[in-house]
Amino acid sequence: MFKFLHLGDIHLGYRQYRLIEREIDFFKAFDSVCISAIEENIDFVLITGDFFDQRSISPDVYNQAVFVLKKFKEKNIPVIAIEGNHDFKEVHRMLNIRGSWYQALANNELLQFLYLEENEEGFIFKANRSYIDLKIREHNIRIIGSRWYSVGASDKLKQLSKELEQLETPEDFFRIFMFHGGHECCLSLDRGGIADSDFQIFNEKVDYIALGHIHKFYKIVNFNNKDFIFNAGSLEASNISEIRKQEMPDSRGGLLVEVDKNKEIQTRLLIDYEQREFKIFSGISTKDFSDCTEMFNSIKEKVENYFNLKETKAIIFIEIENHNNFNISTEHLNELIQEIKKMGALHVLFKTNNIENNSSKILNNEEKNKDHLLIEEGVLKEIIEIDPSVQDQDKNKLLSSMLNLKEIINKDIETQEILNYI
Helix, strand or coil: CEEEEEECCCCECCCHHHCHHHHHHHHHHHHHHHHHHHHCCCCEEEEECCCECCCCCCHHHHHHHHHHHHHHHHCCCCEEEECCCCCCCCCCCCCCCCCCHHHHHHHCCCCEECCCEEECCEEECCECCCEEEEEECCEEEEEECCCCCHHHHHHHHHHHHHHHHHHCCCCCCEEEEEEECCECCCCCHHHCCECHHHHHCCECCECEEEEECCCCCEEEECCCCCEEEEECCCCCCCCHHHCCECCECCCCCEEEEEECCCCCEEEEEECCCCCCCEEEEEEEEHHHCCCHHHHHHHHHHHHHHHHHHCCCCCEEEEEEEEECCCCCCHHHHHHHHHHHHHHCCCEEEEEEEEECCCHHHHHHHHHHHHHHHHHHHHHHHHHHHCCCCCCHHHHHHHHHHHHHHHHHHHCCCCHHHHHHHC
16 A cells, blocks of 8 residues: 645745735645644655745745755655646746746755646657656556646647557556646636546546646546546635635545555545634624614624634634615724724625615616627637637637636636636
8 A cells, every 4th residue: 555645726925815924824734734644654745736826936935845845855755746827837928937946846856846848749758757657665656747738728638648658657557647727527617627528538547637726625536436536625725715614624635545556545635734714704684783883793792702712813704795785884894804803813804795676777787788798709809819829729718718707807706716717
């Protein structure tokens, strides 16, 4: 048997809400889960992209990575990594910008950076560059890397599946394929998700597909009904939707994987590591209060009771259902936020869902928007058609992605989700 840790979307350096404390939180979560994994006697580590939150990082963030990776090096535990959409080294027209922090870490022998290069003839399979072989006791393991492909991912997967035969991997090898992209079960195809069929073509060519990109844990079976595709999820919450809830504690974390001599796979999600606490106060409706002052006093009492029970610098999220344009005073809201911070909150978030009973008004607005949407689609299509950098087979995908991005931006969601889609 051998054992490894599968991590994805660590996002070192993410200063959420512009708070240095949150940047440190992402580092502490990474450090903490790695300590737990070392105690589990793992044999190697996979990092499936978005190790860093962005391509340009500070010396402090680089040192955070070094601090943790040194612990693996001291224990002779190999770390194998690929890039993700947040930290990949080449950005469209900025191809003259070279270099990668992954490569810098590899040069200092802190990880093995896999990057699948290609030329006019196809993919270039090079040992210790596009793939690496490990010998762990009686087990032989081949780990194949890839890179971030954006809208062209499906075509690249089909091409790679055909060309993998060039590697001529012995049958006794346990084969792992690392890829940064979301399965359609969690990311719709029109938002950049990858169809299940594009992964299933690797069945019998690899034994374990290690994914990153989606911030929640999931696994998918192959045609033989065996666990085949795995995504660990993020370590910290990058937005409100990723907050762990009591009814779903196993929503994300570090994935501990055990493989026996028959290539049978067992997984366990590591969730008991250091994380910032988020507390959600929902179900608050303006219909239950006569005015803003009464509602805010009720909220203040609930938050105060929470902090009386816990000593924590939690992030507080308050969600209000505002019926029929109930007047919520900005001045009183700011005062409430300051009072909650004095109680012990690191940060306070408010979300107001405006609810109107006049459904006909909503329908009229939708009718007015139809013509505008058609005009916008036509303009974008013309721009894409005359852009020489966009290949013909990618034009429809790009148009669909741009229209979806506009729709996402117009919704009341956090900036991080928009960045994840891009």
